[in-house]
Amino acid sequence: MKVIVTTGQKVTESLIERAKMIADKLNIQFVFRNNDSVELLKRRSKADTIIVVTKQRIVAYTDEGELFFHLNMAQLRIQNIDRGQVDHMVMAMHLKKGMSVLDCTLGMGTDAIVASYIVGVEGKVVGVENSGVTSFIVKNGLEEFCVENVRLEKALKQIEVVQADYNQYLLSLPDKTFDVVYFDPMFRHPLKESVALKPLRAVADHRPIELQALKEARRVARKYVVVKENRRSKEFERLFIENIVGGKYSNINYGVIQVGDENRKSNYNYWTNCCWKNKS
Numbered sequence: 001m002k003v004i005v006t007t008g009q010k011v012t013e014s015l016i017e018r019a020k021m022i023a024d025k026l027n028i029q030f031v032f033r034n035n036d037s038v039e040l041l042k043r044r045s046k047a048d049t050i051i052v053v054t055k056q057r058i059v060a061y062t063d064e065g066e067l068f069f070h071l072n073m074a075q076l077r078i079q080n081i082d083r084g085q086v087d088h089m090v091m092a093m094h095l096k097k098g099m100s101v102l103d104c105t106l107g108m109g110t111d112a113i114v115a116s117y118i119v120g121v122e123g124k125v126v127g128v129e130n131s132g133v134t135s136f137i138v139k140n141g142l143e144e145f146c147v148e149n150v151r152l153e154k155a156l157k158q159i160e161v162v163q164a165d166y167n168q169y170l171l172s173l174p175d176k177t178f179d180v181v182y183f184d185p186m187f188r189h190p191l192k193e194s195v196a197l198k199p200l201r202a203v204a205d206h207r208p209i210e211l212q213a214l215k216e217a218r219r220v221a222r223k224y225v226v227v228k229e230n231r232r233s234k235e236f237e238r239l240f241i242e243n244i245v246g247g248k249y250s251n252i253n254y255g256v257i258q259v260g261d262e263n264r265k266s267n268y269n270y271w272t273n274c275c276w277k278n279k280s
Contacts, residue, residue, distance in 0.1 A: 003133055004029045004047045008054035019053040026051075026132055049133060058140055060133050067108075067134070069141020074113040078152060081118070090118055092226050092245040092254035093180045098122040102178040102220065104166035104213075105129070105185055105205075109138045109159065111228070115182070116155035126160045126178070128169050130205040135163040165205075170216040181217040183209055184228040185235075214239060218259055225257040 005023040007015045011033060023030035031045055038050055038061045050061045060067040081087050089111055093101065095118040103112045106127030116125040129135035139161040147153050162169065170181075185208060209227065217225045229235045231253040236244060241255035 001048045002046060003049045003051065003060075004031050004041070004045050005051045005053065006031045006033045006041060008052055009033060009035055010055070012055075015053060015055065022051065022053060022058075022136070026136060051133065051137075058137055060137060067137060069108065069137055069145060071113070071145070071147070072108060072110045074110045074117075075147075075152070077110075077114050078117050078149075081114075086247075087114065088246055088250065088252070088254060089114065089226075089228070092256050093182065093224060095119060095180070099179040099223075100124040100177075101126070101180045101182060102173075103127040103182045103184070104170070104217070105183055106138060106161065107134065107184065109142065111182065111184055112159050113152075113155060115180075116159050117152060120151075121154055121158060124160075124178075125158065126162060128162045128164050128166045130163070130165050132163055135161055167210070167213050167216075170213060170220055173220045175219050176222045177220050179221070179223045181221040181225045182228070183213075183217070183226070185209055208235065209239060211239065214257070218257065221259045223259055225259065227255040227257075229253055229255065 003026070005019050005026070005028060007019045016032075020030045028051075029045070031041060033041070036044075038052065041047070042050055042061070048063065052059045052061060057068055077087055081090065093099075093115065095101070095115060097118070097120045099119045100123055101112070101115045101119065103115065103125065106112055106129035109127060112125050112127045116123070119125060127138070129138065142156045142159050142161065145153075145156055147156070166183075186205070214225060214227075227236070227239065227241060229252070231246060231251055236242075236253070236255045239255065241257060243256045243258070244253050245256055246253035
């Protein structure tokens with residue numbers, strides 16, 4: 001996938017310099033805008049995605065639409081939590097203040113933001129994202145986005161973004177580094193109503209979770225490994241996850257593996273053997 005960087009049409013020297021710095025950081029080409037449209041630049045440069053730097057924000061123009069940082073559903077979910085409503089992800093993770101979370105599939109950061117809000121400044125959230133475009137936009141957004149809710153702003157600022165393949169990143173971590181290891185892979189069967197996720201799908205890593213990755217996640221987690229999936233998906237069955245959490249009318253379910261509680265699951269030995277077979 002070819003990605004280039006340019007500026008908005010209202011150009012200043014400082015904006016050009018910032019765009020060039022971003023191009024250097026991402027090791028991609030900077031192209032002068034020259035009042036050309038984004039579509040014309042894409043055709044001329046034969047680029048799949050164009051990152052446009054403006055004074056207000058940074059936007060990646062993909063074939064599926066505009067990708068930029070926003071609070072998405074995180075703010076609404078946090079408001080509901082503050083009203084005492086149940087958030088099924090928080091429940092699946094058993095999240096409390098001071099806990100640590102590794103989000104292996106950061107995406108646009110919605111789940112990481114909610115988790116960071118719950119664990120507070122006493123806790124820790126690290127988000128791993130394989131896409132260089134996505135990780136850059138989210139990292140920049142988390143650092144620069146301003147909200148009136150002080151607690152929420154602190155939650156944004158304290159998330160650590162790591163651009164990496166989570167398979168390799170998990171291997172680099174010592175045992176029991178995080179309380180919770182979380183996966184939200186791109187769904188095998190996308191929800192039709194998730195129009196906002198179309199631009200993300202254009203640049204995302206679409207590989208399914210491998211059993212070996214879950215094995216490493218169990219090693220890295222102190223308490224839980226949690227996998228998010230479309231309730232119609234067969235991924236929980238493929239990954240031998242039996243403990244499923246979710247709302248009665250929700251399209252989303254969470255598979256929960258409780259670390260250190262293997263004997264409660266009759267398929268644990270079979271699941272572990274599969275991991276070792278895949279490894280060999």
